Amino acid sequence: MTVHAAPCAAVLAHESSALLLERLTVARRPGSSRWISTNADAVHCQGGRRGPQIVGCRFEGMHDDGINLYVHAMRVVEPRDSRTIVVDGAAPIETGDVLQFVDADSGAVLAETKVEAVGEGAQRAVQVAEELPDAVTAGTAVYNRSNALPGFRIDSCRFHDFRGIGVRLKASAGIIADSRFEGLSGCGLWIANDPGWSEGPLGSRDVEVVGNRFVGTPGDTSLQAWPHSAATVMIELFSGDDGPAAARAHERIVLRDNDIQQTARSAVFVGGASDVVIDDLRVQERAGVSWLATRGADLRVTGISGDIR
Structure with missing residues (x-):
């Protein structure tokens, strides 16, 4: 072509x-x-x-x-507890995916961990395998490395x-x-x-x-x-x-x-x-x-x- x-x-x-x-x-x-x-x-x-x-x-x-x-990056809407966050957007997330959490301003990688469970809807609750640091707050960028x-x-x-x-x-x-x-x-x-x-x-x-x-x-x-x-x-x-x-x-x-x-x-x-x-x-x-x-x-x-x- x-x-x-x-x-x-x-x-x-x-x-x-x-x-x-x-x-x-x-x-x-x-x-x-x-x-x-x-x-x-x-x-x-x-x-x-x-x-x-x-x-x-x-x-x-x-x-x-x-x-x-x-x-593209997704964003954390809110952290619910040390292993559960709510993310925006409809980008694919599946159990077993590796998510990367990034402070976009500094370019610091805050955490990388696997997904254990995913909710439904425009704003989905996502449970991850490891505890997330306190630096993961509303607005933190999230990249799905598996996607x-x-x-x-x-x-x-x-x-x-x-x-x-x-x-x-x-x-x-x-x-x-x-x-x-x-x-x-x-x-x-x-x-x-x-x-x-x-x-x-x-x-x-x-x-x-x-x-x-x-x-x-x-x-x-x-x-x-x-x-x-x-x-x-x-x-x-x-x-x-x-x-x-x-x-x-x-x-x-x-x-x-x-x-x-x-x-x-x-x-x-x-x-x-x-x-x-x-x-x-x-x-x-x-x-x-x-x-x-x-x-x-x-x-x-x-x-x-x-x-x-």
Whole structure:
């Protein structure tokens, strides 16, 4: 399937699990005078119990991101006791789901615990397995990690020549492999939370980034002082004012066998993370700056060379 023009996103999947996209092209029609293909993301996935499988696709000319994977936050209406809270909204919650409780202003993860029982109605009483801290109060953000598109796969795709980020990721237990990111205004890969839009959860876990190539990305120098766009591959947690969050919620992220032509302040930025591995990275550094920047992170670096392919 080919999408040449769309007034919004090309593909929008809302509470949709295991979406399969193969050989999808989002691009301006050859010879067209249009400046953009879509006015929003190429693929926008909001909530689902299994992540999308996006294979052999090409994304060009969007006015926003290539792929965005996330789940929206719910809110605590009231805590009834140490293990029972009332939440708003109709987002899916089932027994056994893992809920994450977040102070949105500071970006602190207050608790993560499994659901033992769920009531009905627009405002549902939810009983969890462990006692919640006193910091969980009315207004606390709640993300359902079990409904945040785990098990995604982005493989053999090409992202080129558009305004935005290649992959904006808030999902876990997935892989981004053998893809090409070229001539984007923003980061190639952005693993973070988006507090301004209540998009999360906080922290991606068990993610592999293998065999990818990043060239001329990010290319908009006016954005590179902004913390969201300071690196080609950005791993970070943000507070409500887009500053650094208090948590170390990213865990077990592996970057292996990747090529980066550095155009930003850093080829790779790692913040708010533990157990990050960078291995077999070929990086063409930008003169006068380091290829790596970190904040509040635990990482291992091996096999770095300057010979990109």
